[in-house]
Structures are given as C-alpha cells and as structure tokens.
Amino acid sequence: MIDRYERSGEWLVLDPETLAPSSSVSSQPEAGSHAHEVRKWLLACSVFPDKWINRLFSVGGIRMTDDGRIGLLAFPAASAKLNEYERERIANHPGIAPPRALYEDNFCLVLDKPAGMPVHGSSPGQADTLDEAAARHMREQGDPLTVRHIHRLDDDTSGPVLYSKNDLAQLRLDEAMRDKGIDRIYIAAVHGRLRDKRGIIDAPIGKDRHHKSRRRVVPGGDEAITRYEVIQESGDYSIARVELETGRTHQIRVHMSHIGHPLLGDSLYGGRSAGGLRHQALHGERLIFPHPLTGKTVEANSPWPDWLAKLRDR
Secondary structure, X not given: OOOOOEEEOOEEEEOHHHHOXXXXXXXXXXXXXXXXXXXXXXXXXXXXXXXXXXXXHHOOOEEEXXXXXXXXXXXXXXXXXXXXXXXXXXXXXXXXXXOOEEEEXXXXXXXEEOOOXXXXXXXXXXXXXXXXXXXXXHHHOOOOOOOEEOOOOOOOOEEEEEEEOOHHHHHHHHHHHHOOOOEEEEEEEEEOOOOOOEEEEEOOEEEOOOOOOOEEEOOOOEOOEEEEEEEEEOOOEEEEEEEEOOOOOOHHHHHHHHOOOOEOXXXXXXOOOOOOOOOOOEEEEEEEEEOOOOOOEEEEXXXXXXXXXXXXXX
C-alpha cells in the first residue's frame, strides 16, 4: 500500500519510489515516458487493481509528469449532465441538513445516518436519502465526485455508513466487504435478560415465504453469524454490543428474535414499543475498515443517539 500521495485536482500524483521500493520490479519509467510504458510498469508493480489501471489507460488517465512523477486520473468530476440533473433535484427537493461526517479524506466518506432516513431511495427521484445527503455534502465542498455507499443500514437503524469517492476506493472497499475485512459493531436494546451474557449466534437466514419483507432462520439459508455481549440490564430489557461476522438482511433483528429476545420497537420481529420509541432499538456504534489507498486501519465512531442514551439512563 501507499503512505505518501498528492492530489492535484482530478489527478492522484505519486512518486515511483512509493510504488516499487524493491528491486524485484523492472526499472522505473523515466520522465516523458509514454503512457503505455507507464501502464505496463504499474501493472508489474501490482499495487493497484489491473482492472482499474487498464480502465484509466483507456480514457487517457495515466501520464508521466515533467519531474518524473506518475499522474493517475483518480478523481474525475461527475459529468456536466449529472450535475445539471442534481441541481434540478436540489431545486425541487431542498432536503434536510446533511448528517455529520464521522470520517473523510480524498478517498472515503463516513456519514452518521439518523434513524428514519433510508440509505437509498426505493423509487427514482426519492429525496431525503443518505445517498442524496452524501452527494449534497460533496457539492457544498465544491468537490463534485461521485460517491457510492459500500454497505447499507435499515431505514430505522442509525449509525455510520461508508462511502467511496472514486473507482479505486469502491473496488478496494467492495473487496474488503466480500472478504469480511470491514467490522461493524452495533448497540441493540432487546426484551428480557439474556441467560448467556455473551455468545455467538450461528444460524442461517433466508426469506420468509409468508411475508415478503421479513427474514427468518431456516435450514439451508445463507450463513449468518452474530456475536453479542450484554453491557447493561434492567428489569425487563437488556442492552448488548453486537458484532457481525456476516451481513445478511435484518441479521441482528432476526437472530435476536430467534433466541427469544427481539429488539425493542421491532414490531416486524416480535418486539414491542418502549419509552415512546417508534423504531427498532438498533444503533451502529463503530465502523472499522482498511483505507483503500494506504491499507491503514480507519475507525469511525458514532455517539449514542438521544433515544439510546435515554434507554441506557433508565
């Protein structure tokens, strides 16, 4: 991975020494080298995905600067047509204030999603989604990159959501998701007191053929593993810290209901409302992921929202 880089507008500028410090790779390209020669050398270095390097080359996105550094078109702005379309949407849908950014750099953005806000629209043109807020956030900074969410949260679950800001970040973070290299830690308030104060729920999840919106534990379903640890108890409910090893739809909600402790407010899976709560009591507390360029571990923490703090204080 790469420790030092410079961004110059749409270009990622790198010193060749940071890409191939060892002598195992052929000699570095010289200043003024043709883009094809630079491309071959970059592929030999195996630092970036071949797919990304070849894509850049096809659009003229690889060059050698006069001082012998390599430029890669890593931060292309969204097209003028897309910007015009988005300006029209903003005019018609002023939207709510963007959620706060928990982490941000040239490659990644982590937004703190509130409960009740969908990550993306269920129909074209739906406003007030987190995706819309992320695009608005970039426009307000004068940096119109195309942002894409790497994972999702249920509409009524709060917490951090990770976005990529360019194709390289998307490729690397999607791969990290597939390889279970992104850790997501949640806080859940559930009915009753759990007999085992910590444990692992290993139960496959599939669709409920009797209810199109619901999932359930079924033999032959997709592998689903959840770890939990009780951190607080009261007379009739418990608060647990929960970590996902897999990322199935409604996984925490399904698993906690499966062991007899549905989430407070989760009517879909047997939970009842408590303290005026209008949604399931689930909050993403922490997101840990490898940076797509440097490989260093990044941790984004979301403070407990008011509704969860009130449950804790009770």
